[in-house]
Amino acid sequence: xxxxxxxxxxxxxxGFGMAVSMWAVAYVCRLPAVLAPSWLVLTLLLAVVxxxxxxxxxxxxxxxxxxxxxxxxxxxxxxxxxxxxxxxGGPGTVTPSALLWVPGSLLAIAGLAAAASGAGSRQPDxxxxxxxxxxxxxxxxxxxxxxxxxxGLVTSNEAGLAxxxxxxxxxxxxxxxxxSRMTGGIYYEHAHRLFGxxxxxxxxxxxxxxxxxxxxxxxxxxxxxxxxxxxxxGVLGGLRVTGGFTLxxxxxxxxxSIALAVTHGVLGQVFLSLVAAxxxxxxxxxxxxxxxxPRVSAAGDRTxxxxxxxxxxxxxxxxxxxxxxxxGLIIHxxxxxVVVLIAVVAGARAWGLYHGVRPVQQLGRLIMAVVAVQVTLxxxxxxxxxxxxVVGHPSTLEVTIATAHQVTGAFxxxxxxxxxxxxxxxxxxx
Numbered sequence: 001x002x003x004x005x006x007x008x009x010x011x012x013x014x015g016f017g018m019a020v021s022m023w024a025v026a027y028v029c030r031l032p033a034v035l036a037p038s039w040l041v042l043t044l045l046l047a048v049v050x051x052x053x054x055x056x057x058x059x060x061x062x063x064x065x066x067x068x069x070x071x072x073x074x075x076x077x078x079x080x081x082x083x084x085x086x087x088x089g090g091p092g093t094v095t096p097s098a099l100l101w102v103p104g105s106l107l108a109i110a111g112l113a114a115a116a117s118g119a120g121s122r123q124p125d126x127x128x129x130x131x132x133x134x135x136x137x138x139x140x141x142x143x144x145x146x147x148x149x150x151x152g153l154v155t156s157n158e159a160g161l162a163x164x165x166x167x168x169x170x171x172x173x174x175x176x177x178x179x180s181r182m183t184g185g186i187y188y189e190h191a192h193r194l195f196g197x198x199x200x201x202x203x204x205x206x207x208x209x210x211x212x213x214x215x216x217x218x219x220x221x222x223x224x225x226x227x228x229x230x231x232x233x234g235v236l237g238g239l240r241v242t243g244g245f246t247l248x249x250x251x252x253x254x255x256x257s258i259a260l261a262v263t264h265g266v267l268g269q270v271f272l273s274l275v276a277a278x279x280x281x282x283x284x285x286x287x288x289x290x291x292x293x294p295r296v297s298a299a300g301d302r303t304x305x306x307x308x309x310x311x312x313x314x315x316x317x318x319x320x321x322x323x324x325x326x327x328g329l330i331i332h333x334x335x336x337x338v339v340v341l342i343a344v345v346a347g348a349r350a351w352g353l354y355h356g357v358r359p360v361q362q363l364g365r366l367i368m369a370v371v372a373v374q375v376t377l378x379x380x381x382x383x384x385x386x387x388x389x390v391v392g393h394p395s396t397l398e399v400t401i402a403t404a405h406q407v408t409g410a411f412x413x414x415x416x417x418x419x420x421x422x423x424x425x426x427x428x429x430x
Contacts, residue, residue, distance in 0.1 A: 010060055012209070013136035015073020016202055018052035018113070020143045022078065023198060027150065027191055032184060033396055046112065049074070053113030057120025059130060067117025071110035078105065080197055084179040131287075133209055137279045140202045144275045147199045148410050150192040151268055152403035155323055156394060159185035160261060164251050166238035169193070171249045196234055203230045206278065219281055226278065229271050236264040258324055265320040269410035270313070276414035280421045285359060292428040297353050299429035304349070305420035308342045312413045315339050319409060323402070336378060343371045343412065350419055357426060363419040370412050377405040 025044045029036040052074070053067035060066045079102070086101055154160050162185030163169050169177040169190055174197075182190050207223035214220060239245075243255025280286060318332040350364025380401045394402075 009132045009213075010056065010062075010066070010130070011069035012073055012205060013132045013139060014052060014056050014070035016077065016136065016143075016205060017139040018049060018070055018074035018109075019077035020139055020146070020198065020202070021048045021052065022074065023081070023195065024142075024146050026081070027146070027195070030182075030187070030191075031153075032187055049109055049112045050116040053116030054120035056113065057117030058123055058125050059120075061121055061124045062117070063121045064114040064118040066121070067113035067115070068110045070117075071113025072106065074113070075106045075109040077198065077201065078109070080175055080201075081194055083173075083176040084182065086176075131282070131284045133206075133213060134279070134282045134284060136206050136209055137275070137282045140199075140206045141272075141275050141279050143195070143199045143202045144272050145407075145411075147192070147195045148268055148272055149403065149407050150188070150195050151265065152406040153399065154188045154192050155261075155265065155406070156399040156402045157185060157188050158394065159188040161241060161256055162186045162189040163193075163241065164254060165247070165249045166193075166241045168247065168249070193237070196237060200230050200234060203227055203275070210278075210282075214282070216281075219278075222274075222278060222281070226271070226274050229267065229274060233264065233267050233271055236260055236267065240264050261324055262317070262320045265323070265406075266313075266316050269316055269406075269413060272410050273414045273417040276418055277421060280418050286422075286425060289425060292424070292426055294430040295427040296430050297349065298423065298427040301346070301349060301423050301427075302420075302429070304342065304346050305416065305423065308339075308346050308416050309413065309420065311335065311339050311342060312409075312416060316409060316413065319406065323406065333378075333382075336375075340371055340375060343367055343416070346416070346419065347371065350423070354427075359422045360419065360426065363415060363422060367412065367415050367419065370408060370415060374405065374408045374412060377401060377408055381405045 022045050025048055026041060028034060029041045029044065049071065053071060056066040056070045057063065082101065082105060165171065167174060170181075172178075174190075174193055177190060203226050207227045210223040211220050240257055240260040241254065242248075243257055246253055248254075315332070315335045318328045318335060321328045322332050347364045347367035350360050351368070352364075354360040354364075384395075384398050384401055
């Protein structure tokens, strides 16, 4: 499937993993409701670098160069956000200290990762034959999940129009917008854009790796579709704000679109499932699995999974309409009842009919658990919002429950896609 013997093949996947983990920590710590002290943020970021560096040494046995390579990749990706720390407040105005901070950050992250990698190499867990492409796909999945969370927080906080222009941010290059101005709704919206850029780069990087190392044409085509969807999703997010392609910073020139907001929200959750599919088909267990065996239950399960995915997609659409327009609540609740019924049946069949088939049984149990969580969150969301769209200044409780409900729905769709793929991979109708 891939050129496992390439000694350099780990650097990009692990570097992306380090960067995504650092971004996740920084995002949570800087949320307006959290605002963790700088010393804590720095400590956690250093811990992330050291962990990935140690893992690079342990998994590859490559000594300090292994961590240095991964750290350098992560440091380069962090340039996307470092600019926000080096601007003085004016549009695109970079402070002179950038001349020190940029090379300094590259050396610091690569150096720390290298030191940790040297220590990790003394406790080797050989990476020979390790599936680095599978790791890269999981990193892409994590990045996409974080983006879905960030997008949900934008909607829950009514921050979708906090930044009036696109692709710039208040007339400034998006990657040079000052961190000091990222407060309140602006933080949610602008951080969402930055995460979108990271997910775009991660998707492209994964696709390039699959094009180079995977000899399955349909997997390469799936990766190409993923790149196309992430590009379309980024454009939709921008046009949702502006209504058209413009560099104007005047609100009078903008035509925000609720229809595009709904489309953008739904497509983001569909994209998560697409990346989940790439995680499944690049897994070592998938590649090494034997040919599909005949099974009486396979035909019924294929139909059941198709219905589950279809009804979930419909539910996501009405959920997005409810969140943005406070319309269609009765339909949303009615479809939810059908989703619960089909998901529980699909999960129970996967758990009970496929003894010893680990991925199918695990997904069955997980789907049933997630359904229970989602029903609870749906009831809680209805209780705290009374079925209305969140407006004004939503409480932390409203934001948390509404966002969790949306994200769990996206996760359930991804799990259903994974179950469908695994069942088709391992079994065929008799």
